[in-house]
Amino acid sequence: DARVTQTPRDKVTEMGQEVTMRCQPILGHNTVFWYRQTMMQGLELLAYFRNRAPLDDSGMPKDRFSAEMPDATLATLKIQPSEPRDSAVYFCASTRDSNNEQFFGPGTRLTVL
Amino acid sequence: QKEVEQDPGPLSVPEGAIVSLNCTYSNSAFQYFMWYRQYSRKGPELLMYTYSSGNKEDGRFTAQVDKSSKYISLFIRDSQPSDSATYLCAMSAPGSNYKLTFGKGTLLTVNP
Numbered sequence A: 001d002a003r004v005t006q007t008p009r010d011k012v013t014e015m016g017q018e019v020t021m022r023c024q025p026i027l028g029h030n031t032v033f034w035y036r037q038t039m040m041q042g043l044e045l046l047a048y049f050r051n052r053a054p055l056d057d058s059g060m061p062k063d064r065f066s067a068e069m070p071d072a073t074l075a076t077l078k079i080q081p082s083e084p085r086d087s088a089v090y091f092c093a094s095t096r097d098s099n100n101e102q103f104f105g106p107g108t109r110l111t112v113l
Numbered sequence B: 001q002k003e004v005e006q007d008p009g010p011l012s013v014p015e016g017a018i019v020s021l022n023c024t025y026s027n028s029a030f031q032y033f034m035w036y037r038q039y040s041r042k043g044p045e046l047l048m049y050t051y052s053s054g055n056k057e058d059g060r061f062t063a064q065v066d067k068s069s070k071y072i073s074l075f076i077r078d079s080q081p082s083d084s085a086t087y088l089c090a091m092s093a094p095g096s097n098y099k100l101t102f103g104k105g106t107l108l109t110v111n112p
Helices: none
Strands: A005-007 A010-013 A019-024 A030-036 A040-048 A052-057 A066-070 A074-079 A088-095 A108-112 B004-006 B013-015 B020-027 B034-039 B045-051 B055-060 B061-066 B071-076 B085-092 B106-111
Touching: A005 A088, A010 A019, A019 A088, A019 A108, A030 A074, A040 A066, A040 A074, A040 B061, B004 B085, B013 B020, B020 B085, B020 B106, B034 B061, B045 B055, B045 B061, B045 B071, B071 B085
Parallel strands: A010 A108, B013 B106
Antiparallel strands: A005 A019, A019 A074, A030 A040, A030 A088, A040 A052, A066 A074, A088 A108, B004 B020, B020 B071, B034 B045, B034 B085, B055 B061, B061 B071, B085 B106
């Protein structure tokens, strides 16, 4: 059945290292969202794309985070350099243009030591 | 003040209880209201979707929206241990490109 996939599921890295997270949206979905979830802040929107073009990345720390959609089947979120405060679960979600329902992936649990 | 406020709980109830989960919001432009359920170490999944004010029922779940009070609720009847999860409210406004604003979530445990 159709679902959003994310890799890796878990990532432990050291401060200063580059982290790349990948997301494959559901086929036919043209809007892709990146969220970060922490106990303190809950689910925060980092950036989102429609038809591969960035619509809004105002939730993302610009100096170290970058998000791209190289093609319709792949979205990436990169952190360089990573910091301990980036430790969180990062979710990707996708939706069709005419629908408010977002389908979430299983998340990438990032720990920065 | 955050746009969407939700009591994080935790909420613990016995099996069979009626559960009431709530969110308040400040943005009067919100028209679409959702409840997502998130099991431990999983992504959120849509549970209920309501447009504008009113009630919507789906099995044991009822969603209510009171736009005059900027208050939404999710009721779970005959709660089951399998309902144990975090429940997140989410809302969006027309013309927002389907951008959702989420509450922080309420952790619910239903004890057998």
